[in-house]
Amino acid sequence: MRLQLDLFLLLVLVVSRVVCTPLKKSEDRKKLLLVSFDGFRWDYDQDVDTPNLDQLAVDGVKAKYITPPMLTMTSPSHFTTITGRWVEDHEVVHNMMFNTTTNLKVPHKESMKRSEWWDNGVLPLWITAQNQGLKTASFFFPGGGVSYRGQAVNRTRLAEVGHPDDNVTEWRQNVDTVVSWFSKEEFDLVTLYFGEPDNVGHAKGPDHPDRKKIIAQIDYIIGYLRDAINNHNLMDSLNVIITSDHGMTTIKKRPQVDEIILNKYLNLIKLASFEILDYGGFGILTPRPGKEQEVYDALSKAPNLTVYKKHEMPESFHLGRSERLPPIVVMADLGFNLNSRFIVYVNKGDHGFHNGEMDMKMIFRAFGPSFKKNFVSEPFDSVHIYPLMCELLQIQPEPHNGSLEVTRDLLWSGGESHRTGLPAALLLWVLVWLSSVV
Numbered sequence: 001m002r003l004q005l006d007l008f009l010l011l012v013l014v015v016s017r018v019v020c021t022p023l024k025k026s027e028d029r030k031k032l033l034l035v036s037f038d039g040f041r042w043d044y045d046q047d048v049d050t051p052n053l054d055q056l057a058v059d060g061v062k063a064k065y066i067t068p069p070m071l072t073m074t075s076p077s078h079f080t081t082i083t084g085r086w087v088e089d090h091e092v093v094h095n096m097m098f099n100t101t102t103n104l105k106v107p108h109k110e111s112m113k114r115s116e117w118w119d120n121g122v123l124p125l126w127i128t129a130q131n132q133g134l135k136t137a138s139f140f141f142p143g144g145g146v147s148y149r150g151q152a153v154n155r156t157r158l159a160e161v162g163h164p165d166d167n168v169t170e171w172r173q174n175v176d177t178v179v180s181w182f183s184k185e186e187f188d189l190v191t192l193y194f195g196e197p198d199n200v201g202h203a204k205g206p207d208h209p210d211r212k213k214i215i216a217q218i219d220y221i222i223g224y225l226r227d228a229i230n231n232h233n234l235m236d237s238l239n240v241i242i243t244s245d246h247g248m249t250t251i252k253k254r255p256q257v258d259e260i261i262l263n264k265y266l267n268l269i270k271l272a273s274f275e276i277l278d279y280g281g282f283g284i285l286t287p288r289p290g291k292e293q294e295v296y297d298a299l300s301k302a303p304n305l306t307v308y309k310k311h312e313m314p315e316s317f318h319l320g321r322s323e324r325l326p327p328i329v330v331m332a333d334l335g336f337n338l339n340s341r342f343i344v345y346v347n348k349g350d351h352g353f354h355n356g357e358m359d360m361k362m363i364f365r366a367f368g369p370s371f372k373k374n375f376v377s378e379p380f381d382s383v384h385i386y387p388l389m390c391e392l393l394q395i396q397p398e399p400h401n402g403s404l405e406v407t408r409d410l411l412w413s414g415g416e417s418h419r420t421g422l423p424a425a426l427l428l429w430v431l432v433w434l435s436s437v438v
Contacts, residue, residue, distance in 0.1 A: 039198025041247035052223035060367025077245035084386025084400030086318030115146035134188035141191035165195025183232035201248035205348035239368030249359035266298035282352035283330035
């Protein structure tokens, strides 16, 4: 009887510690991998056999879809994800780096090396994590290859101009590299970027069979990633978020529609001092002095688009307070691309349209020790991913526009991981049994 009583009291102590005492954060910190597939529309997996993505929905969490910020472009959207700030706050207002005074225009991939385009006072997650003692890396991720307040990301890989984005052999190598950074070099945060299915969506359109092929390839690499995580014994220590930056829609062309040529409605050379208008569904323009109202009125007569004065844009756009954005913003209706003087636009698919359009929504999947299993979340804005990542890394976030309350339901016990050792339910069962015999 005495032995049974001693066992009973000992088990009470063990159960109470398992159930009631959380581990210290320093002892329970998990690593985080953020993966982005550029241009992965929210429904791209619905017309393709994707066994690995399907399994993720069972083994982790998914959102029905998530909404990118305005603007639905690669650089602005990725920087919202990694900072938790709206575009008007972080000021990465286009894929192209530009200067309205000098008329400088730097192509998308070249802008990845220019700190002055990204370093506008808002700190991205890499730097915030490093400042709190963590080790971070960026692999091709937009914004990861420059310095912020003079501080660079601990390790960076940048894609060169012309670098192919669809080579599956290289994808496997990149996954192997990133996973080894976690397992062999103790990195805490790594961001990994893939340029597909954006490229094939632009070149062929979202409904083309080649888009379906690249989704199958993405599904394969997700399975490869999960195997690599398992082979490196990271299943219990690594959380993974898989998302995107925007969706994709089919571009309307002749003879089905009349394409938009803005120079038919105003003399761009006479009335504008700067413009980026041949870049999909989103355009910006700086009128010559005293010509803003004339430009606005002329563009308002053009079909299949909406023209805004920057300071009069809807608050929900979160663009109006931007100092970098020019005074006139033009947004085409879904599927209509903007042409300035000639029809030079060759893309069959594009983005940059209103983020309320379903074709602009994108995916969200997550798995790992801190996430629930077989859980489907209601849609949310991508700005809320940032506080979720800070919670997973157990770091203090910078000021941001997101809210952890939006994503807290994705996590076990508000972010705490599963406990090791015997499950609490089993211990409680044993406790009840012992009490019956004492």
